[in-house]
Amino acid sequence: MKFGELGDLVVLTLRTPERAVRLLRDLDFGMAERWMIALLAACLSSLLAGIARQMFPPIASDPLSAILSVPLTLAGLQFAAMVLSAVAVTVIGRAFGGKGEFADALVLVAWVELILVGLQAVQLVLMLLVPPTATLMSLVAFGLSIYLTIALTKALHGFTSTPKVALGFIGGVFLVATILSILAAAFGILPEVSP
Incomplete structure (x- = not known):
């Protein structure tokens, strides 16, 4: 796939997600290639986050911030989060009658992350040139990711109701957030809360 075709795929993903899912499935990636795409997305995102931290160091320092300041650790956490997301999308979707497979979910989660990496790069440039617009770009990226x-979850599983998928997404987010909070508390990496 050429660079220009990636741009076309981004536009297709935004306009007609169902066709984008079909096209990504038709590429017929092997499992090793799917893992590599996810790893690439995690590494690129972590690289940009590391550059942003160097350019704009955080004011406060806490255990979580210290962990996230190590690029390899951040890449590992992002990769694990993408895999967990792909598992959640697959398991929760199939629990509600969906037909999606983990292999396809992994590619779609990685593809969303790669699109967000593009926005992250734009945001980094805006932070330098027009700082106030960087916050707006963060909101755009957040909304776009949702x-x-x-x-893409709806298209992956062949669901027809967007509100039901949205409800499942919200429930899934709460479930994953609860699990991650318990793990973070167990390892003592939750940020300290002042009274």
């Missing part, structure tokens, strides 16, 4: 996750 939209793409819901739209």
Whole structure:
């Protein structure tokens, strides 16, 4: 796939997610290639986050911030989060009668992350040139990630109701957040809360 075709795929993903899912399935990636795409997305995202931290160091320091300041650790956490997301999308979707497979979910989660990496790069440039617009770009990226996750999950599983998928997404987010909070508390990496 050429660079220009990636741009076309981004536009197709935003306009017609169902066709984008079909096209990504038709590429027929092997399992090793799917893992490599997810790893690439995690590494690129962590690289940009590391550059942003160097350019704009955080004011506060806590255990979580210290962990996230190590690029390899951040890449590992992002990769694990993508795999967990792909598992959640597959398991929760199939529990409600969906037909999606983990292999396809992994590619779609990685694809969403790669799109967000593009926005992350734009945000980094905006932080330098027009700092106030960087916050707006963060909101755009957040909204886009939710939209793409819901739209691609719906297409992956062959669901017809967007509100039901959105409800499942919200429930899944709470479930994953609860699990991660318990793990973070067990390892003592939750940020300290002042009274």
